[in-house]
Amino acid sequence: xxxxxxxxxxxxxxxxxxxxxxxxxxIELAYISSLCDESKVSxxxxxxxxxEEEDFLTTLIHNPNFTELxxxxxxxxxxxxxxxxxxAEQRIFTLDAARIIRxxxxxxxxxxxxxGSQIALSEDLIDSINIIRTRYPSPExxxxxxxxxxxxxxxxxxVYDNRRVDPTVLANVRESLRKLDVDFVQAAGQLExxxxxxxxxxxxxxxxxxxxxxxxxxxxxGKVVLLLQGSGFALIMPATFFEFMxxxxxxxxxxxxxxxxIILRYGAIILxxxxxxxxxxxxxxxPELFRVQLAFSIxxxxxxxxxxxxxxxxxxxFMIESLIEASVRLPKYIGSTATTVGGLILGQAAQQAGLVSxxxxxxxxxxxxxxxxxxxxxxxxxxxxxxxxxLVPAIFFGLSGVAVGIFVYLVxxxxxxxxxxxxxxxxGPTKRHTGDIGQVKPS
Amino acid sequence: MSRYFYYxxxxxxxxxxxxxxxxxxxxxxxxxxxxxMAISVVVGTGLCLMFMSIMSKYPGQGLPEILNxxxxxxxxxxxxxxxxxxxxxxxxxxxxSYAVLINRFINPDxxxxxxxxxxxxxxxxxxxxxxxxxxxxxxxxxxxNLPLIxxxxxxxxxxxxxxxxxxxxxxxYWTQMPKWNAIGAASYIFTGYANLAVYNRAMPPNVRIRxxxxxxxxxxxxxxxxxxxxxxxxxxxxxDDYLYVWSMTADSMIMSYGFIERVIFVFLIMYLNLTxxxxxxxxxxAIEFLKGLAKDYKPEIDGVPMxxxxxxxxxxxxxxxxxxxxxxxxxxTFRLSEYWLGFRxxxxxxTVGFLFxxxxxxxxxx
Numbered sequence: 001x002x003x004x005x006x007x008x009x010x011x012x013x014x015x016x017x018x019x020x021x022x023x024x025x026x027i028e029l030a031y032i033s034s035l036c037d038e039s040k041v042s043x044x045x046x047x048x049x050x051x052e053e054e055d056f057l058t059t060l061i062h063n064p065n066f067t068e069l070x071x072x073x074x075x076x077x078x079x080x081x082x083x084x085x086x087x088a089e090q091r092i093f094t095l096d097a098a099r100i101i102r103x104x105x106x107x108x109x110x111x112x113x114x115x116g117s118q119i120a121l122s123e124d125l126i127d128s129i130n131i132i133r134t135r136y137p138s139p140e141x142x143x144x145x146x147x148x149x150x151x152x153x154x155x156x157x158x159v160y161d162n163r164r165v166d167p168t169v170l171a172n173v174r175e176s177l178r179k180l181d182v183d184f185v186q187a188a189g190q191l192e193x194x195x196x197x198x199x200x201x202x203x204x205x206x207x208x209x210x211x212x213x214x215x216x217x218x219x220x221x222g223k224v225v226l227l228l229q230g231s232g233f234a235l236i237m238p239a240t241f242f243e244f245m246x247x248x249x250x251x252x253x254x255x256x257x258x259x260x261x262i263i264l265r266y267g268a269i270i271l272x273x274x275x276x277x278x279x280x281x282x283x284x285x286x287p288e289l290f291r292v293q294l295a296f297s298i299x300x301x302x303x304x305x306x307x308x309x310x311x312x313x314x315x316x317x318f319m320i321e322s323l324i325e326a327s328v329r330l331p332k333y334i335g336s337t338a339t340t341v342g343g344l345i346l347g348q349a350a351q352q353a354g355l356v357s358x359x360x361x362x363x364x365x366x367x368x369x370x371x372x373x374x375x376x377x378x379x380x381x382x383x384x385x386x387x388x389x390x391l392v393p394a395i396f397f398g399l400s401g402v403a404v405g406i407f408v409y410l411v412x413x414x415x416x417x418x419x420x421x422x423x424x425x426x427x428g429p430t431k432r433h434t435g436d437i438g439q440v441k442p443s
Numbered sequence: 444m445s446r447y448f449y450y451x452x453x454x455x456x457x458x459x460x461x462x463x464x465x466x467x468x469x470x471x472x473x474x475x476x477x478x479x480m481a482i483s484v485v486v487g488t489g490l491c492l493m494f495m496s497i498m499s500k501y502p503g504q505g506l507p508e509i510l511n512x513x514x515x516x517x518x519x520x521x522x523x524x525x526x527x528x529x530x531x532x533x534x535x536x537x538x539x540s541y542a543v544l545i546n547r548f549i550n551p552d553x554x555x556x557x558x559x560x561x562x563x564x565x566x567x568x569x570x571x572x573x574x575x576x577x578x579x580x581x582x583x584x585x586x587x588n589l590p591l592i593x594x595x596x597x598x599x600x601x602x603x604x605x606x607x608x609x610x611x612x613x614x615x616y617w618t619q620m621p622k623w624n625a626i627g628a629a630s631y632i633f634t635g636y637a638n639l640a641v642y643n644r645a646m647p648p649n650v651r652i653r654x655x656x657x658x659x660x661x662x663x664x665x666x667x668x669x670x671x672x673x674x675x676x677x678x679x680x681x682x683d684d685y686l687y688v689w690s691m692t693a694d695s696m697i698m699s700y701g702f703i704e705r706v707i708f709v710f711l712i713m714y715l716n717l718t719x720x721x722x723x724x725x726x727x728x729a730i731e732f733l734k735g736l737a738k739d740y741k742p743e744i745d746g747v748p749m750x751x752x753x754x755x756x757x758x759x760x761x762x763x764x765x766x767x768x769x770x771x772x773x774x775x776t777f778r779l780s781e782y783w784l785g786f787r788x789x790x791x792x793x794t795v796g797f798l799f800x801x802x803x804x805x806x807x808x809x
Contacts, residue, residue, distance in 0.1 A: 285549075285550060286549060288705070289703060289705075289708050290702050290703060290704070291703070292704075294702060397550065397553060397558065397561060398549065398550050398553075399708070399712070400545045400549050400550060400558065400715060401561070403712045403715045404561060404565050404719070406716075407565060407569075407716055407719045407720075408565055408568065408569075410580060410583055411565075411568060411569040411572065411576070411580055414572075414576045414577075414579040414583060415572050415573075415576040417745075424579060425579050425583075426583065426586055436444065436647060437444050437578060437646065437647065
């Protein structure tokens with residue numbers, strides 16, 4: 001066996017191959033020491049073999065920790081997943097001795113809630129399943145395992161509630177996972193882009209979350225959850241646009257305040273998408289839209305600005321996007337410096353130098369702040385982009401251009417489906433017995 | 444699922460402003476507009492209920508499939524082309540008059556042709572989506588726009604500037620004989636039911652559309668608002684001077700609080716959305732009719748992106764619409780709209796009656 005492994009695997013310092021001998025027989029073992037817990041190797045194999053309290057072959061056959069492997073083609077694969085290969089009397093056995101480096105129980109960092117669960121999913125698949133199972137103790141919970149990626153062989157778990165899941169959605173998910181042909185899968189967001197069907201979509205059609213309470217909630221609603229080894233985030237599908245606007249807090253904070261916050265979030269995304277293009281439209285085309293006093297104060301604040309409004313908007317949007325990008329990329333310790341320099345000093349100075357109007361500074365900060373109100377990060381990033389295409393019709397057609405642009409977004413949203421389910425449908429089917437629209441296939 | 448039926452009714456009823464219905468009715472205000480409106484409520488509701496009962500017998504099927512079931516293809520083909528043309532004209536009038544309206548009220552410096560090209564391109568994009576997309580689009584469009592439109596209408600009715608005497612004066616001419624063109628214009632309010640011709644493909648079986656009694660009520664309310672409110676604002680005589688009478692009416696109102704003072708901007712943006720949705724929906728139906736001409740056509744309502752044929756048909760419709768605006772002005776558009784509305788009523792009565800007889804006889808070909 002060892003010679004063959006030598007031919008399959010490339011030369012590697014951490015590939016350990018041993019030949020052991022006791023009075024009765026000789027065994028060979030092979031493992032990759034960097035992936036394995038060596039104390040397990042010695043506890044389960046080397047020590048019992050040398051002590052010779054019972055025949056080692058019987059141990060191999062009867063101990064459930066060892067499983068027999070007949071397929072030679074799977075050797076490399078099993079080794080790379082942290083298994084030990086043991087060869088005794090022409091039979092090959094495997095032992096799971098994988099050692100995974102993990103931090104202590106991770107805290108929620110991306111999607112925080114004040115009173116919700118403070119524990120996030122783990123980067124290790126088994127730990128994540130553990131977290132989900134303890135929160136969802138139902139015999140109906142089904143867990144399927146597959147591997148994705150021709151090279152990365154990423155272990156992936158498909159979790160759903162067997163009784164509540166929509167079978168067509170499940171079939172859809174399995175089908176798109178099966179059809180996936182890609183070398184490396186490393187992050188949940190990458191997988192989302194690969195299986196959503198639209199390679200250049202504007203909106204995410206699957207929720208990406210690290211929160212176990214959101215996952216259990218979705219399982220209960222009959223959704224399918226995908227977990228990836230090495231990524232502390234889960235994919236929830238199907239999703240609707242409106243789910244991205246709900247934080248988990250909405251379920252357990254004060255009723256009226258949370259309803260108010262939901263409305264506020266919609267108001268915020270409308271502002272963050274519309275304000276820059278509305279500014280261009282109002283300043284350059286339709287100043288008569290606003291009441292006279294407001295129109296005058298906008299025009300007055302722009303009096304020192306020497307170029308058309310869309311240049312002004314582009315300068316400020318470039319600044320604010322660079323600022324956000326910088327504060328994501330910078331180490332945490334310098335991050336606050338960047339925001340102070342950018343936000344306070346530059347904004348003030350740019351306005352006093354007459355490069356941009358003070359109204360534009362307000363517009364920019366409202367755009368940036370309202371963008372962060374969206375609870376789910378991947379939707380927040382998607383919405384961040386939406387203001388740019390709207391600028392084009394605003395520059396050429398003014399107010400009517402903005403309205404037409406919004407209409408195109410509405411059509412696009414109405415056209416999206418998440419695994420066969422409508423994405424942008426505010427009211428669901430009313431009553432079950434009346435049947436839903438589009439239920440029958442036309443003949 | 445009755446709400447998906449009412450969306451069409453409400454959308455078309457609200458869109459009457461874009462097809463010059465108020466202006467046509469106001470022209471006949473001393474010559475039988477009142478009686479025409481009363482008759483149109485009866486006729487419109489009757490047609491609506493008959494068509495609903497016919498289509499509910501064939502869930503998941505559109506008008507082309509039902510016709511093919513009973514008649515040979517040689518008869519249905521020209522009929523479908525004719526229906527498609529009828530479905531193109533209405534939305535095209537709406538979008539053309541809206542392009543002119545934008546030129547008059549929002550962008551006086553931009554050429555209406557350019558605006559029309561933009562609107563048509565957007566509608567082409569929307570109309571070539573699957574049927575289910577259009578249904579969801581109508582739903583979302585109404586959910587977003589209706590509250591503001593109701594707000595504007597409420598503001599209009601409760602406005603101090605309304606002269607109720609003028610309304611009383613016009614209402615006193617209720618003894619005049621009805622006129623065909625006025626009936627045609629007024630009955631347009633109810634014509635939303637005709638959209639079932641294609642959208643019935645998405646209707647589930649055994650659906651009972653409830654609250655049918657609201658159809659005449661919605662119609663009467665919309666008719667009364669669309670006809671009397673401008674008269675109240677502009678007076679019995681000068682109301683006739685405006686072609687876009689409702690835009691002028693909206694411009695007669697102000698909102699004293701908030702950023703936007705002139706109601707007309709809110710009104711125009713809302714109606715821009717509604718017009719685009721209406722045009723997309725109408726063109727979508729025309730495209731579906733024309734695609735049904737192909738022998739091996741299988742209707743699909745969801746998921747399948749529209750084939751090349753649909754895009755080509757849509758592009759042809761857009762080209763025709765743009766050329767129309769290039770050659771004709773809004774006076775002619777108004778005349779066209781008036782004749783189209785009258786002719787449409789004839790066609791609708793004919794089609795629904797014909798279908799009724801056909802289904803009654805129940806003789807299936809094959």
